[in-house]
Amino acid sequence: MQIEKLTSVQLDVLREIGNIGAGNAATSMSLLTNQKVDMDVPVVQLIPFGQVMELIGGADELVVAIYLRILGEAPGTVYFIMSLAEAEQLVRQIIHDNSFTLGMEEEIDDFAISALMEAGNILTGSYLSALSDFININMQPSIPNLAIDMAGAILSVGLIELSNVTDYAIVIDTRMNNDEDRNRFKGHFFLLPDTETVPKIFNALGIDYYE
Amino acid sequence: MSSTKQVVKVGIADLNITTAPHSIRTSGLGSCVGCVIYDPVRKIAGLAHIMLPDSSLSRQTKMNDFKYADTALPILVDQLVSAGARKTALKAKIAGGAQMFKFNSQSDMMRIGPRNTEAVICELKKMGIPLIASDTGGNCGRTIEFFAETGDLHIRTVSKGESIL
Numbered sequence: 001m002q003i004e005k006l007t008s009v010q011l012d013v014l015r016e017i018g019n020i021g022a023g024n025a026a027t028s029m030s031l032l033t034n035q036k037v038d039m040d041v042p043v044v045q046l047i048p049f050g051q052v053m054e055l056i057g058g059a060d061e062l063v064v065a066i067y068l069r070i071l072g073e074a075p076g077t078v079y080f081i082m083s084l085a086e087a088e089q090l091v092r093q094i095i096h097d098n099s100f101t102l103g104m105e106e107e108i109d110d111f112a113i114s115a116l117m118e119a120g121n122i123l124t125g126s127y128l129s130a131l132s133d134f135i136n137i138n139m140q141p142s143i144p145n146l147a148i149d150m151a152g153a154i155l156s157v158g159l160i161e162l163s164n165v166t167d168y169a170i171v172i173d174t175r176m177n178n179d180e181d182r183n184r185f186k187g188h189f190f191l192l193p194d195t196e197t198v199p200k201i202f203n204a205l206g207i208d209y210y211e
Numbered sequence: 212m213s214s215t216k217q218v219v220k221v222g223i224a225d226l227n228i229t230t231a232p233h234s235i236r237t238s239g240l241g242s243c244v245g246c247v248i249y250d251p252v253r254k255i256a257g258l259a260h261i262m263l264p265d266s267s268l269s270r271q272t273k274m275n276d277f278k279y280a281d282t283a284l285p286i287l288v289d290q291l292v293s294a295g296a297r298k299t300a301l302k303a304k305i306a307g308g309a310q311m312f313k314f315n316s317q318s319d320m321m322r323i324g325p326r327n328t329e330a331v332i333c334e335l336k337k338m339g340i341p342l343i344a345s346d347t348g349g350n351c352g353r354t355i356e357f358f359a360e361t362g363d364l365h366i367r368t369v370s371k372g373e374s375i376l
Contacts, residue, residue, distance in 0.1 A: 049222075053223070058238065059222075059223070059238035059354075060239055060354055067312060145312040147311060147312065147350075149241075149311070150239035150241075150352035150353075150354065150369060151239055152223065152241065152352065153240060153241030153309065153311055153352025154311060156223060156241045156242060156243055156262070156311075157241060157311050159262075160242060160262060163224070163262055163263055164263065165271060166271065167275050167278075
């Protein structure tokens with residue numbers, strides 16, 4: 001299985017998948033925070049493992065991530081990743097308390113953790129269900145997990161799933177943001193399809209993988 | 212003279228070596244294991260960022276030898292010896308092998324951290340290299356830096372700050 005080469009049509013398809021998943025998630029997000037949430041055009045990249053961490057500021061970067069495995073016919077990994085400041089902003093909007101801080105010096109309170117978990121649940125779930133509907137393949141989400149840790153440690157969980165087969169990951173990266181207002185919520189969706197999943201997606205959408 | 216000191220960086224599934232007064236570092240180890248092998252007298256040190264335990268699991272036609280414990284560590288030792296380290300003097304320190312997420316999954320990849328740690332320890336034993344210190348397991352990421360001059364391994368985590376092995 002070679003995933004090292006993708007045609008421009010195939011890249012377009014993967015970009016569209018990122019669009020559909022994140023579009024649905026952005027709507028959920030907007031309802032949850034009662035604010036307008038925009039998203040960028042997804043960036044699809046086929047990159048060596050080491051560069052995946054660079055997409056969010058390097059392996060050392062402290063991030064808040066909600067992660068789930070896609071189980072079923074088209075396995076893969078979905079991440080929703082925020083900086084600490086972005087996660088703080090998200091919790092503030094959910095609990096309507098502008099003075100809230102995540103304060104990493106002490107233990108983060110259970111309430112914030114559960115707000116983040118719930119937001120992550122909704123976002124990754126709506127991302128996945130849109131995706132599953134679009135490509136008409138059964139995709140089951142695992143229970144989501146929350147981690148506040150270094151980007152390298154968190155992203156390598158998804159990379160390890162690929163690593164017996166390849167040294168490259170297809171990363172479908174969609175940013176949610178709002179340029180007008182810095183205080184609004186931001187975040188990244190990463191979709192890392194397992195290698196065997198990519199041809200299945202193309203197949204389901206009527207695109208010849210080997211063309 | 213800190214300006215003359217360099218930090219050699221090692222990425223995921225990669226390895227490299229350095230000598231005093233320099234240091235060698237790898238960032239964001241999760242379930243991966245950072246294995247430092249060094250000659251404390253000649254002050255030569257190598258670091259491998261091991262991603263998987265066993266190369267026999269590979270389904271690649273062109274495999275990256277630096278990714279697996281059983282293939283990366285012998286290469287690291289060879290590089291150290293070519294750089295002037297004495298094979299009999301080599302010692303090791305390791306860190307990483309965490310389990311970042313706890314959910315149930317059919318995938319045995321979820322237990323990959325402990326398996327990586329076991330594989331690295333087993334490979335060191337096979338090569339007769341004593342393991343001097345280790346900080347493995349748990350569920351946190353680690354960034355490590357080894358100083359060839361002192362033989363100290365600095366380990367940084369998000370919640371517990373920095374410690375030295």
